[in-house]
Amino acid sequence: MSLSTPASLRFRPLGIDTSAEYVVYMHAGCHICRAEGFAAQTRVAVSANERTVIATLNIVRGDLLGIDEASLSVSAQCALGVRAGVMLQFSHVPVLASASHVRAKVFGQTLDRAAMQAIVDDAVSGRLSDLHLAAFVTACAGERLTFDETVELTEAMVAAGMRLDWQRHPVxxxxxxxxxxxxxxxxxxxxxxxxxxxxxxxxxxxxxxxxxxxxxxxxxxxxxxxxxxxxxxxxxxxxxxxxxxGGMQLSPADDVLIRIERPLDLDSDGQLVASILSKKLSAGSERVLIDLPVGPTAKVRDAAAAERLTNRLIAVGTRLGLRVKVRQSDGRxxxxxxxxxxxxxxxxxxxxxxxxxxxxxxxxxxxxxxxxxxxxxxxxxxxxxxxxxxxxxxxxxxxxxxxxxxxxxGGLRAVPQAPLCHLVDAPRAGVVGAIDNRVLARIAKLAGAPQSKAAGVDLLVKLAEPVERQQPLYAIHAEAPGELHYALSYALAHPEVIQLEN
Amino acid sequence: MSLSTPASLRFRPLGIDTSAEYVVYMHAGCHICRAEGFAAQTRVAVSANERTVIATLNIVRGDLLGIDEASLSVSAQCALGVRAGVMLQFSHVPVLASASHVRAKVFGQTLDRAAMQAIVDDAVSGRLSDLHLAAFVTACAGERLTFDETVELTEAMVAAGMRLDWQRHPVxxxxxxxxxxxxxxxxxxxxxxxxxxxxxxxxxxxxxxxxxxxxxxxxxxxxxxxxxxxxxxxxxxxxxxxxxxGGMQLSPADDVLIRIERPLDLDSDGQLVASILSKKLSAGSERVLIDLPVGPTAKVRDAAAAERLTNRLIAVGTRLGLRVKVRQSDGRxxxxxxxxxxxxxxxxxxxxxxxxxxxxxxxxxxxxxxxxxxxxxxxxxxxxxxxxxxxxxxxxxxxxxxxxxxxxxGGLRAVPQAPLCHLVDAPRAGVVGAIDNRVLARIAKLAGAPQSKAAGVDLLVKLAEPVERQQPLYAIHAEAPGELHYALSYALAHPEVIQLEN
Incomplete structure (x- = not known):
């Protein structure tokens, strides 16, 4: 190549959906990979239509792409707003100040408002990689966000999106x-x-x-x-x-952080507070009631954790001008x-x-x-x-x-009913001693919820209720036989979902 | 679908290289995605040939794949050893104990040998996702690995690979x-x-x-x-x-962790020690000299950091039966x-x-x-x-x-010489005051090193050396005009690579 060759390739859609992650595909023989020293997993800046995204490079070693072509994941294609045939420009990723801030937090430093904003903005724009986001989320876990940092993170998350104003009070x-x-x-x-x-x-x-x-x-x-x-x-x-x-860009950083936190099962108080309050502030709310179910298979599992979270929600809310009341409820x-x-x-x-x-x-x-x-x-x-x-x-x-x-x-609709229903009976007589929220939710999902609107579980008993042998405990509703079968197999393999005691 | 439909799809290679990350591609309309509730970025267990890998799911929304087909990244294809047409089986990922151990470390708990081994083994097999690895690396950064944990991590890394035995002593x-x-x-x-x-x-x-x-x-x-x-x-x-x-599976966990640490720029002492010593123990070494260059643009930047690292290398080595001597050297x-x-x-x-x-x-x-x-x-x-x-x-x-x-x-070879060479001259007379190792390395890489064997930089001056105006400071060697041009453009944009003082 010579310097006169522009660092550009023609876009060819492949229709690969990587969820929110931006991926760019280039042919192994492509002159840009070679000249720029790009290898698989390199982070690359891709521009078109005066927009730029930072994407992770995957190298194509077959004939899926020509050497003068490149493709993008569906998410990156949408973000750039490009169609087949458009020329894409490529360049190295600039050094990100936000990456240094993440590193500082990892090494125990306290971040200020500007550093938090840089991290949140780069998270929303996709400039920070998932690895950096995982490092940030980890560095904030386990009470490592100070009170001030929680406030700053919340403010930064609000500032990174839209904020609604209803012109009426109180909201x-x-x-x-x-x-x-x-x-x-x-x-x-x-x-x-x-x-x-x-x-x-x-x-x-x-x-x-x-x-x-x-x-x-x-x-x-x-x-x-x-x-x-x-x-x-x-x-x-x-x-x-x-x-x-979801379509209104209210605290979009929250969606990004949740996407990373969920697979890691990291739900630190600081981030949970920033997540909840940033959404509420963005939505223009002024006084918020928070329902906090507490139970062994709920999100908050014991009274001490509930108390900590309650105090922080109220304190951070107060600092940000939000009146917060928390009602701890039975989450069993x-x-x-x-x-x-x-x-x-x-x-x-x-x-x-x-x-x-x-x-x-x-x-x-x-x-x-x-x-x-x-x-x-x-x-x-x-x-x-x-x-x-x-x-x-x-x-x-x-x-x-x-x-x-x-x-x-737009008009009240009639509630659809599922064509298929299967009752799961009590294997023996007893009293309902415990109900596993997580297993129940999983059965409902396997039955097709929420994509199949009418699918799910109908719970027919409650805690402390006496049941007879063969009395129905719950019903599985499904729209397709396969989904019913699938949910049922899982249900039968998990009889602990409803525990009967003598 | 019914339960009798096996959760299997026919493998169709697409030749997408994602580096070490395992990715599986399925069509959006595929019955397995629907039945199993798989969505883009879900972690999925893929089996064939009595082997299983855990891969990240990408969804294909076009005609790249049929609904009865699936594809794999090159790395996953190699790991499973499959060819076009082979049937792939799919299932949910089992709950990983190692993921809980990572979570425990994130929340400040100290890990024991068994927990370290579980993490390292799952890192090597690809069962732990990159997000989990990033969380682990982050949780260990900033002196958060205790001495005992460093020893355990080193042992676990050695145990996860091959260990050579030369039958002669001392090695x-x-x-x-x-x-x-x-x-x-x-x-x-x-x-x-x-x-x-x-x-x-x-x-x-x-x-x-x-x-x-x-x-x-x-x-x-x-x-x-x-x-x-x-x-x-x-x-x-x-x-x-x-x-x-690289072909001998000596501490393969080291390669995995480095792949995650590098983009995060996290080089904690504990992990650096485990990285170095696990490689040496695996290679069957008994007495090791470590050259530790110290300088502002070297890996270890000051005397205090060098001293800390030296002490930990020796202490961990001693615990593991490795005699270690460290020579701190001029890294300017x-x-x-x-x-x-x-x-x-x-x-x-x-x-x-x-x-x-x-x-x-x-x-x-x-x-x-x-x-x-x-x-x-x-x-x-x-x-x-x-x-x-x-x-x-x-x-x-x-x-x-x-x-x-x-x-x-296999025989001594003659050293090839690059066909192209360009001298970069001193813009003025002076004394060499500083040399930026990182910028020099970058110029050599842009010139084509190491893929182009003969490419690189020849440094013609040293620190404290007086130079005349237009005296050559260094030469750029390249095998292709484009690469020479490219390296030169970067070099001219970074005159600070060799600083001249009066």
Whole structure:
């Protein structure tokens, strides 16, 4: 090659989906690899359309690509916005200040706001590699983020994305720390508190590892994928919404860090606090109730851990101008019966309709949370929240309000039912001694949830309930025989999911 | 799908080289992805030929693969030993105990020998993901490996690979901590000490980020890619060898950890010690001299860091039955003139031939190290090493011995010369005040080293040397005009590579 040869190659799509990781593919004989000293796994800057991403290089040693061609993973192709035939430019990756900050944190130094921002910005743009992100997440784990660093990380995460402003006050919100199947209180809480005049624009997530996120469940009942203007219109009309927040770039760093933390099973308090509060601040929330289920198979497993997390959530929230209240709740078993989008939607509708079949644990949990939010939003005096919440539900006002929100989001839909259902019976008589949330969630996922909306598990017993031999413990719902079979095989191999005691 | 459908897909090679990372490619519509809940980036167990690897899933969203086909990265294909058309089986990854141990270390617990072994074994087999390895490396960085853990990590790394036994004693060795271009003392030291009757079977590495490894340079002069039997024959005949050790599975965990540490720029003492000593123990060495260059652009940058590393090398070595001596050396500038395989080979031959043109700094450095090794191997009384080394070199015995080793390895070769050479002149008169090892190495690599054997840099001045305006400072050698141009552009953009003072 000579210097006059530009460092560019023609883009040829191969359609390889690497999830969020940016990968670039070049032929082994390509002049750029040779001239630039690029080898497999080198990080390479790729530019087109005046945009640049940093991608990991994979080398093609066959005829998948010509030597004057390059390809990109689907994620990198989307980020650059390129089509087949576009010329891609290549260059070495500049030295990243953020990488030095990560290194400093690894070696025990305390990071300041500017360093945190550099790391968060480069995480969001994809400039920092997954290895660097893993190092950062690790260096922050185990109480190694100071209080000030937690505040700075939260601020940096908010600054790295969009921040909504609802122009009305106070804006209330709720969040559940998760780990509990079912527990679909959000639609009920939004209906009750907005019926009482508070502003509660709820942006929710889809499932990542669970059988359903609030957005997945809500999508069964109404459209949730609204743009910012549509959401604002819904909130202006009704005071609330229950929509998918994923398209709005609210704390995008949170999604990046979660992608790294999850496989490592690292859930440090500092990062959990930054994760939750950055999403809430970005969503424009001012007063937030946090539902913190505590139980041996929930995310937070004991009282001491719950207490630490509670204190840090409140302290960091206060520093950032967010009024935070934490309600520690029973996390020993699912709340409600349904696990999976449609089954949870059915539970929610039963509660809102004051149906005598409605799962009472979900009713009481939702009312307690709604009462807290009403008090937090000054809709009622302290101590009066629960009564107001119950009145609003039982009077039918909450159901009317929920219908209004669904209508504003695009119309209330009928809940689909799964064509297949299999009951799993008690092998013997006994009393329900323990329920494994994680195994139950896994069965629901194997049955097809959340992609198959009607799939999942219907839990038919609760802790301390006496059961007869061959009494159904739970039902598996599926849309395809293979998925039913698959979930059932796993269920039969894990009888400990519901433990019977004498 | 039904349960009777086996979770298998037909292998279709795509020739994608992801370096050491195992990647598996499946079509988005594939029944296994759906049934097993696999998504992009899921870790998946892939089996064939009674072997299993754990690979990261990439999803193909085009016609690159049929829905009944799967592909593998070149590394995974090699590890499984499969050809086109072979059926691959897929399953979920078992829960890894090693992942829990990594997590424990991240949260500050001290690991025992069994836990270290589990981590190291799973690192070598590819069961632990790069994210987990990054977390492990991070958790060990910054003095977070205790002395006992360093010992355990070293032992585990040795146990995870082959260990050579030369059946002769003592087996001496030397190692350079690196970061210094040139400094090609090994062939000279091996020739001298084996001429004096010691056993020194030297297994060397190829360059990873440097312009030449000892094996790259030695390959200019003789074959280095010998199998274990051939190496043993060479050592039996001559007492020594200078071969490539990469094919012998000596501490393969070291290669895995280095692959992760390098992009993170994490070089903790504990891991550096485990890296060096595990390689030496695996190679069957009993007494090791370590050359530790110290300088602002060398790997070890100051005296305090050198002292810490020295103490830990000796203490861990002693615990593991390895006698270790460390020689701290001047790391402020390259040793010898050549940087690149052929240019370094030329320097080595000049020294061994007592050529008056031979670079005197390389002569003296090699003699000092050889003297140390002679004493360490009890070939001479303490204090007598340097004199014996010099006699052996100047008498021509070392050259005779080196020729014998090359002959035993397959025959001495002539050193190739690059067709292109460009001199870089001093822009003004002055005294050489500083030399940047890293920039020099980069220029040599851009010129084509080590792939182009004859390419590299010839350094024509040394520190404190007065130079005239337009006096050549260094020469760039290249095999292709493009590479020469490329190296030159970089060199001209980095005039700080050789700093002139008044």
């Amino acid at each position: 209330v919100d709720k969040h559940c720390v998760g780990g509990l199947p079912g527990n679909r209180t959000t639609p009920i809480v939004v209906a009750i508190v907005t019926a009482c005049g508070l502003v509660m624009p709820k942006t929710s997530s889809r499932a990542i590892t669970s059988p359903a996120g609030t957005a997945d469940m809500m999508e069964v009942l109404a459209p949730v994928d609204l743009d910012a203007d549509a959401i604002r219109r819904v909130v202006d009309q009704t005071g609330g919404c229950i929509v998918w927040g 078993q699912p709340v409600g019966r349904g696990i999976g989008p449609s089954l949870e939607a059915r539970d929610v509708l039963q509660v809102l309709n004051n149906d005598p079949q409605a799962p009472q644990d979900l009713v009481e949990r939702a009312l307690a949370l709604a009462g807290d939010v009403l008090e937090l939003g000054d809709a009622v005096a302290l101590g009066g929240g629960l009564v107001l919440a119950r009145d609003t539900l039982e009077s039918g006002l909450a159901w009317k309000q929920f219908q209004a929100i669904c209508a504003a989001q | 001496v060795d030397k190692h350079c901590v690196g970061g210094l271009p040139g400094n090609r003392t090994t062939p000279i030291v091996v020739a001298i000490v084996t001429a004096c009757g010691l056993v020194m079977p030297k297994t060397s590495s190829r360059a990873i980020t440097s312009p030449a490894g000892t094996a790259d340079m030695m390959e200019v002069l003789a074959p280095v890619d010998l199998d274990a039997d051939a190496i043993r024959r060479v050592v039996d005949q001559t007492g020594g060898c200078i071969v490539w050790g 500038q390259p040793v010898g003139r050549g940087i690149g395989p052929s240019l370094e080979a030329r320097d080595v031959l000049q020294v061994l031939n007592n050529d008056p043109q031979a670079p005197q700094d390389l002569v003296e450095r090699a003699l000092a190290l050889a003297g140390d090794v002679l004493e360490l191997g009890d070939a001479v009384a303490l204090g007598g090493g340097l004199v014996l080394a010099r006699d052996t070199l100047e008498s021509g015995l070392a050259w005779k011995q080196f020729q014998a080793i090359c002959a035993a390895q």
